[in-house]
Amino acid sequence: MKVRRTVAADWATLVGGAWAGRAAFTADGARYAGAWRLVDVDEDAPRAGLHGQARRVEGWGGVTVTLEARPGELAGDALLVGDAGPAAAEALVDGLEALLAAAEPVVSPADDPAWRRRLAWRAAVAVGVGVAAGVAGAAWDRRRRT
């Protein structure tokens, strides 16, 4: 069974992998439990591999979804065993979307205003110390010559 979705999560969050975790849902009246994982990241492509699996809490049935993620898009295959139907695969992928939506966005330090302010202060202090040392050195040199 083919699976295809568009995702709103930004690429850095998706490949950060912090969203990975448990999947619990109900499909066709049966409860399922499982997990989603980030498998690999190809920074050269760019693309990422995702793997999710869940099985029935009671009874016999399981679903495994292997997805390839590209920026804005998820596509892959679902494998159903036992009494699990297509609704289970859909619900498992819905769970992934919920995990991605709930994930804290990965913010690069370069984009963090607080970090940039701290960096600016440090740069100002470093420049100030450098200028002061230069002025003092020049003054000392002048005094020594005279």
Next chain:
Amino acid sequence: MKPAPFAYVAPSTIAAALGALGEDAKPLAGGQSLVPLLNFRLARPETLVDLNGIAELAYLRRSDGTLRIGALTRQVTIERSAVVAEGWPLLAQAVRHVAHPAIRNRGTIGGSVAHADPAAELPVALTALDARYHVRSAARGTRTIAAADLFLAPLMTALEPDELLVEIEVPPPPAGARSAFVEHARTHGDFAVAGAAVVRAGREHAAVALLGAGPTPVRAPDAEHALRHGASAAEAAAIAGAGVDDDYRRALTTELVRRALEEAQAG
């Protein structure tokens, strides 16, 4: 048996883990080798440093053509990875011989390397691929160890007690490279008696790494040289096996190298 008493530390950052490591501490990754050793009381660390909470150590990434594997990456990840299947199929071929799925779900790549079991598959495959190991310690910072220098003896590596393996870097294989991993174990999933990992790219590149031919994973440089100069699979296999002491292992290694070379050639 139950393990001897130990203190348990579960850090969530690499820095905290490095702080806890030392002479009488052992890092715990997947636990598929260390826990049996603890239970048999063959290992009696005073402190067990559980690395499983350090998320930053679990990743598998290709960047600038190089494969970077975090030490805590589970073995099953290699099995599932499209990046590995496409660029480094030898790793995917080797990991399928590692025990059973339940063990590969929990066992880590870094753990397999750091444990340095002479019958382990992944260190042999990584040796054939010229992997480099990045290790870190609180006192001395980071250093990189070449595949040939890491394994010293059975269950012994060049890692110092306060050092932690953090990343395995696998360079891109040459263009058009083909690989094969072949081993013999009495039952599938059991410790292998002998094995061979082979990477070939035309006449220019040949890498042959042997499992069970010595106390550590070893390359067969003479066989590689012969392959680069036009030797057949059978001739190169005979050269690779010649250095093995035991008669049975020599015959087995020779046969397995021949099969691996022919498999790689067939693509």
